[in-house]
Amino acid sequence: MPESNADQVDYWNAQAGETWARFQDRLDRQLDPLGQAAIAALKPDAGERILDIGCGCGHSSVELAARVGPSGSVMGLDVSRPMLEVARARPAAAGSGALEFLEADAQTADLSGFDAIYSRFGVMFFNNPPAAFANMRKALKLGGRMAFVCWRPYGENPWMKAPMEAAEPYLPPQPPRDPVAPGPFAFADPERVRGILEGAGFTDVRLDPLDTAIGGSNVEQSMEMAFRIGPLGAALRENPQVADTLKAVLRGVFERFDGPDGVLIPSATWIVQARNP
Numbered sequence: 001m002p003e004s005n006a007d008q009v010d011y012w013n014a015q016a017g018e019t020w021a022r023f024q025d026r027l028d029r030q031l032d033p034l035g036q037a038a039i040a041a042l043k044p045d046a047g048e049r050i051l052d053i054g055c056g057c058g059h060s061s062v063e064l065a066a067r068v069g070p071s072g073s074v075m076g077l078d079v080s081r082p083m084l085e086v087a088r089a090r091p092a093a094a095g096s097g098a099l100e101f102l103e104a105d106a107q108t109a110d111l112s113g114f115d116a117i118y119s120r121f122g123v124m125f126f127n128n129p130p131a132a133f134a135n136m137r138k139a140l141k142l143g144g145r146m147a148f149v150c151w152r153p154y155g156e157n158p159w160m161k162a163p164m165e166a167a168e169p170y171l172p173p174q175p176p177r178d179p180v181a182p183g184p185f186a187f188a189d190p191e192r193v194r195g196i197l198e199g200a201g202f203t204d205v206r207l208d209p210l211d212t213a214i215g216g217s218n219v220e221q222s223m224e225m226a227f228r229i230g231p232l233g234a235a236l237r238e239n240p241q242v243a244d245t246l247k248a249v250l251r252g253v254f255e256r257f258d259g260p261d262g263v264l265i266p267s268a269t270w271i272v273q274a275r276n277p
Contacts, residue, residue, distance in 0.1 A: 005079070005105050005107055005125065005126060005127050005182075007127070007182075008079060008125045008126075008127070008182060009079045009105065012078075012079050012080035012083070013079070013081050013082065015237075016080075017080035017081065017082040017083050018082045019228050019229060019233075020056060020057065020080070020082075020083055020229070021057060021080075021082045021083050021085070021086045023224075023225055023228070023229070024056075024057040024059070024083075024086055026216075026217050026221055026225055027057075027225070027229075028057070028059040029215075029217065030214050030215055030216060030217070031120060031121065031214065032059070033212055033214060034120065034121075034149045034210065034212070034214065034267070034269050035059070035060050035063075035120035035149060036063075037149060037210050037212075037269075037271050038118065038119070038120060038147050038148055038271055039060070039063060039064065039067070039118065039147075041147040041208075041271050041273050042116055042118050042146075042147035044064055044067035044068050044072075044116065044118075045067075045068070045072075045115075046068060046069040046071060046072060047068060047069065047071040047072045048068045048072045048115040048116060049068075049072060049073050049075075049113060049114050049115050049116075050064050050068060050072070050073075050074045050075075050114060050115065050116045050117070050118055051074075051075050051077060051111065051114045051116070051117045051118070051136075051139055052064060052074060052076040052077065052117075052118050052119065052120075052122075053077055053106045053117060053118070053122045053123055053136065053148070054077070054078055054106070054120070054121065054122015054123060054125070055076030055077060055078050055083075055084075055087060055101065055122065056078055056080065056083045056087070056120075056122065057083045057086040057087050057090075058076050058083075058084075058086065058087025058088070058090045059090075059120075060076075060118065060120045061074050061075075061076035061099060061101070062090050062092055062093065062096070062099065064118060065092055065093070065096040065097045065098070065099040066092075066093045066095070066096045066097075068096075068097040069096070069097055070095055070096070070097060071097065072097035072098075073097045073098035073099070073100075074098070074099050074100075075100050075101070075111075075114075076099070076100070076102070077101075077102050077104055077106055077109065077111075078101070078102075078103065078104075078122070079103065079104070079105055080103075081103060084101050084103055087101045088101050106122075106123075106126075106132055106135065106136055107126050107127075107128060107131055107132035107135055108135065109135070109139075111138075111139040112138065112139055113139075113141060114139050114140055114141065114144060115140075115141055115144050115145075116140070116144055116145050116146065116147070117136055117139065117140060117144070117145075117146040117147075117148075118146070118147055118148065119148035119149070120148070120149055121149060121150060121151070121184070122148070123148050123150065123187070124150055124182065124183060124184060124185070124186040124187045125182045125183065125186070126182060127182055129186075129196045130196055130199050130200055133196055133197055133200035133202070134200040134201060136200075137200055137201050137202060137276050140276040141276070142276060142277070143275065143276065144275070144276045145273065145274070145275045145276070146202065146272075146273065146275070146276075147271065147272065147273045148271075148272050149210070149269050149270065149271055149272070150187040150188075150193070150269060150270050150272060151184050151185050151187070151188060151267075151268070151269055151270075152188050152209065152268040152269055152270055153185060153188040153189075153268070154177065154184075154185050154188070156268035157266075157267050157268050158266045158267075159214055159215065159265035159266065159267045160184075160230050160231065160232075162253050162257075162265065163226045163232050163250055163253050163254075164230075164231050164232050164235075166246075166249050166250060166252075166253045167232055167235065167242075167246050167249065167250065170242045170245055170246055170249070171235050171239055171242060174231075184230070187270065190207045190270060193205075193207060193270065193272060194207065197272075197274045201276070201277070202274035202275060202276065202277075203274070203275050203276075203277045204273070204275040205272070205273070205274045206272070206273045206274070207270045207271070207272050207273075208270070208271045208273075209268065209269070209270060209271075210268075210269045210270070210271050211267070211268050211269075212266075212267060213257075213264035213265060213266050213267065214265065214267045215257070215262055215264045215265055216261060216262040216263070216264065217262050217263055218263065219251060219254045219255055219258055219263060222254045222262075222263040223247070223250050223251060223254055226250060226254075227243065227246075227250075
């Protein structure tokens with residue numbers, strides 16, 4: 001029987017999925033510039049059939065459906081039922097292609113016939129990335145292409161590092177991060193990513209760095225998300241007694257990055273492209 005991602009399925013169907021569904025407007029605003037860069041790399045064309053891996057609340061799937069037009073189609077795939085409920089309620093733009101959402105695990109789902117695969121931060125959570133990408137390649141037509149965006153190392157991402165570092169003096173020592181465990185930064189090492197993709201049979205693998213400030217929410221909204229999402233959110237779930245103390249500390253962090261367009265903090269990602277030969 002194919003290996004599944006049971007732990008991730010449980011995680012994204014519990015508090016994590018519910019939290020992302022709750023904050024989907026803010027998260028879409030924060031991540032959209034990065035997702036748009038991956039869409040530009042993919043170059044969706046009219047009439048294509050595209051698979052959106054880890055589509056979450058469906059923001060990128062709706063955008064892709066608009067790009068392929070009425071003769072094309074997009075399937076958004078995710079394991080999180082709370083997020084897919086949000087996705088299925090999104091209106092499609094006039095003239096968009098057919099849009100459907102499937103609750104399934106990309107590591108094991110039986111899919112085929114797609115012209116392209118896209119993902120906005122949806123491919124770093126597999127417990128067996130080589131198997132997952134080999135299965136995804138089977139979903140592509142010969143000559144089909146893939147483009148996705150993933151995070152570069154934690155240390156290069158102040159949007160997450162700055163709040164966490166400010167909070168660390170008030171928290172118990174945090175366990176060391178496993179750099180290859182399923183999670184946001186599992187694809188930070190470009191050689192690891194290249195090896196996984198080439199080992200799965202992809203060719204023309206390319207990783208381009210993208211550095212841009214992300215956010216766009218106000219200080220209060222940014223604090224609320226930081227307290228619930230990412231490593232700081234995880235630490236506070238284990239240590240809720242320090243939350244009140246951290247409010248003033250974190251406010252100072254976000255105020256440093258606040259401006260006319262809201263709180264914007266530097267981020268570092270890879271735009272990854274590959275092809276099914």
